[in-house]
Amino acid sequence: MINSIDLKLTAVSTDIKRLGADALVLGVVKGTDGPVLVASPFSAKVTDSLQASLSALNVTGAADELVRFPAGDETKARILVLAGLGSHEESTLTTEALRRGAGSAARQLAGLSTVVFALPAATPEQAAAVAEGVALGAYHFNSHRSTPAAKLPLTEAVIATAASADPDLPAALKRAAILGRAVRATRDLVNVAPNVLYPASFAQEVKDSTKGLPLKVTILDEKKLEKDGYGGLMGVGGGSERKPRMVKIQYAPAKAGKHLALVGKGITFDTGGISIKPAAGMHAMKCDMAGAATIFQAIVAIAELGLPITVTGWLCLAENMPGGASTRPGDVITMLGGKTVEVLNTDAEGRLVMADGLVAASAEKPDALIDVATLTGAQMVALGLRTAGVMGDETLRNAVVSAAEKAGETAWAMPMPEELRPTIDSQVADLANIGERMGGMMTAAVFLNEFVGEANGTKIPWAHMDIAGPAFNEQAAYGYTHKNGTGSSVRTLVALAEEMASAK
Structure with a gap:
């Protein structure tokens, strides 16, 4: 029943020019003056060029937005992905905004195998939020199909972070992986x-x-x-x-x-x-x-x-x-411990x-x-x-x-x-199982x-x-x-x- 995929989460420095992958994810916020590319791992020249192209690409930075296009020479990833992080300024991005942005990208990039996430992650806490978002987003329920789905979830995510050498990061990534697995397993059981x-x-x-x-x-x-x-x-x-x-x-x-x-x-x-x-x-x-x-x-x-x-x-x-x-x-049942309850509605x-x-x-x-x-x-x-x-x-x-x-x-x-307590009084038992409808x-x-x-x-x-x-x-x-x-x-x-x- 619990059938979710195992997801590999690792971290590297922000120098990712030689890192091959199916996709490289960059973040875009919906700023007050328009979309803004954040935490770009590229050179200033390439970053400025990408920033200038956002409007032409119809990128807004809205939450759940995902725009893909072929990657250039600046990365060995096959495609470049711009993920919307919502209405924020880069300096005020919350860990939950990072979690949701990474999770949305991971969810929508099903069918790919290895993806590098170069989102704002200057601290172990931010890197863990990105990792956790990926672990929550990379999910698909496939238990009842006669053949596997054509687009399976990601199996490997690489988090590009300036905190890659921080001694607290391994534990933070482990926690993110454990939480992601637990949530995916809960979904499996519910589904x-x-x-x-x-x-x-x-x-x-x-x-x-x-x-x-x-x-x-x-x-x-x-x-x-x-x-x-x-x-x-x-x-x-x-x-x-x-x-x-x-x-x-x-x-x-x-x-x-x-x-x-x-x-x-x-x-x-x-x-x-x-x-x-x-x-x-x-x-x-x-x-x-x-x-x-x-x-x-x-x-x-x-x-x-x-x-x-x-x-x-x-x-x-x-x-x-x-x-x-x-x-x-109308039945009366005796609960563990001895209290009796009149069942007015099953x-x-x-x-x-x-x-x-x-x-x-x-x-x-x-x-x-x-x-x-x-x-x-x-x-x-x-x-x-x-x-x-x-x-x-x-x-x-x-x-x-x-x-x-x-x-x-x-x-x-x-x-x-x-x-509200008197409304669950019963005429014949200690309690009734329903009371006041309002509230x-x-x-x-x-x-x-x-x-x-x-x-x-x-x-x-x-x-x-x-x-x-x-x-x-x-x-x-x-x-x-x-x-x-x-x-x-x-x-x-x-x-x-x-x-x-x-x-x-």
């Missing part, structure tokens, strides 16, 4: 057809693909889930012939300081159950396991980076199908499986607990298709948003208004909050990430983001783990 990826096969993929890594994988099947009282998972997944699973992934290095617990929603296909969804667009509900895929690959990346932090992941895997054994609207199923995961994770009393889920359509109504909503403990919530900003992802802190993203968070446990008499710091929009892109590709699975929030979780590991 796989739901008749191929279901709870048992997902669990087996986790076990098989982590061999050789310092990770312990424990799989709870339906018999164990029933015995131990995982009522949310069994209630949601009981109607399918493909029974639910809980997968626990543990990374516990010897010198770990803090303990981070991650819970991921893994609904491998969501029909809505008895409260069935409309047929139009239902095929995209294979993406409802993106939260589980995200935390799975974030933990793999954390292990590959060797971060000194204990991380435990809980993948809550189920298929939500209508059937004779399905949960009905399409509000994600919060039920996540509740079991939160209870299980809380029992280990971690220092921080984060859940990631494609949970509500209300998230997209509130924040659009590219911005994750983050709710929960204010300090941890803000740390997640800060980590997202550092990683180049978009997240927004949202409240959990106290007036539904926040209502779902209020429900999840009921299942977060305590450590030493104090509620465990918890944050909830709703990635319903950012996890799956049904619109045109942009930057390093392809259509369908995006791998959203993997980099945010890794950045947060790095912050926690380095904190005193």
Whole structure:
């Protein structure tokens, strides 16, 4: 299932005249006075000539713009590529602008093998941003085709940088490669057809693909889930012939300081159950396991980076199908830990499986607990298709948003208004699984909050990430983001783990 190509990332100095490649990528910004060629590795004379030609070539520098033409004698690359970096001045280019520009070029240069990227990269941080962008952009999902695609992704990228001799660069490039691989693997899992990826096969993929890594994988099947009282998972997944699973992934290095617990929603296909969804667009509900895929690959990346932090992941895997054994609207189920929930709508199923995961994770009393889920359509109504909503403990919530900003992802802190709690009261059980329709993203968070446990008499710091929009892109590709699975929030979780590991 995880089938992405291996990408070789290397760095060289900016003296690239003798460096052969399929293409050489240069950057152009959309300045206030027109397009400007930036960080040219060529002589002043050649650079001036190229700059003067930009208008004739219809180059604007807009983001995602890519203009190719035959290379001249100044380089051994076969073609010269001008990549738009967006509306910036060269001196104010952000690492995310470099990441997106490099990723867009890598995405659009599929079919080539080796490409040199001569974008602004004077520091290890900038070089790493270019490398990471390439690693995110060089992707293609090819698992279900009878013959390989005609244009496969890049297999080798060379980063031209003035920091090529900096001792910090090798580690920065390694991190970029690891993050890129983790995001591509997450996309693979999200893009796989739901008749191929279901709870048992997902669990087996986790076990098989982590061999050789310092990770312990424990799989709870339906018999164990029933015995131990995982009522949310069994209630949601009981109607399918493909029974639910809980997968626990543990990374516990010897010198770990803090303990981070991650819970991921893994609904491998969501029909809505008895409260069935409309047929139009239902095929995209294979993406409802993106939260589980995200935390799975974030933990793999954390292990590959060797971060000194204990991380435990809980993948809550189920298929939500209508059937004779399905949960009905009006049923009352008993969750892990004993709380009862009246199910008013079987399409509000994600919060039920996540509740079991939160209870299980809380029992280990971690220092921080984060859940990631494609949970509500209300998230997209509130924040659009590219911005994750983050709710929960204010300090941890803000740390997640800060980590997202550092990683180049978009997240927004949202409240959990106290007036929403009474709306999930039930007439017959401890809670109802739906409440106030308006502000539904926040209502779902209020429900999840009921299942977060305590450590030493104090509620465990918890944050909830709703990635319903950012996890799956049904619109045109942009930057390093392809259509369908995006791998959203993997980099945010890794950045947060790095912050926690380095904190005193």
